[in-house]
Amino acid sequence: MTETAEDGRSAPSSTLHRIEDGILFLLMGALVVLSCAQILLRNWFDISFLWVDPATRHLVLWASFLGALVASREAQHIRIDAVLRLLKPRSQRIATVLGDIVAASVCALLAYIALRFVADERQYGGSVFLDIPQWCLQTVFPLVFCGMAMRFLLAAYHQAKAEIHA
Secondary structure, three states, X not given: OOOEXXXXXXXXXXXXXXXXXXXXXXXXXXXXXXXXXXXXXXXXXXXXXXXXXXXXXXXXXXXXXXXXXHHHHOOXXXXXXXXXXXXXXXXXXXXXXXXXXXXXXXXXHHHHHHHHHHHHHHHHOOEOOOOOEHHHHOOXXXXXXXXXXXXXXXXXXXXXXXXXXX
């Protein structure tokens, strides 16, 4: 038997959510600290670290993608639902399941394409800053798209299961 959190999620799911939130918090904190430090060092001491600007660009990239993953977890992602409002409640639920399946399929395809992209970048080589390989910083693409695909697929499954038992 699995433990459940206060909000009804399983304990592993709740732990994963806390890890995602923690990583996002650390990324945003690092982004603010690095950006502010760079500005202060430039303005007060005429010192600039060359690696800070590309690091902040990659922090923004990672924070944006992890934010999208969290948004999909919370069902706060962008959704085209103008037509849904015109449908009856049962049709809305069916359309939502189909929409989640399409979203999962698109995210799975993007995860595959991103994985190939990262593999190509790894083969090509090159570093971004501080001798960090470029492909390492691009792993966010397949990871997040895969996570979003799984989330949309699970949402479709739970919605379909609820519709069948209703």
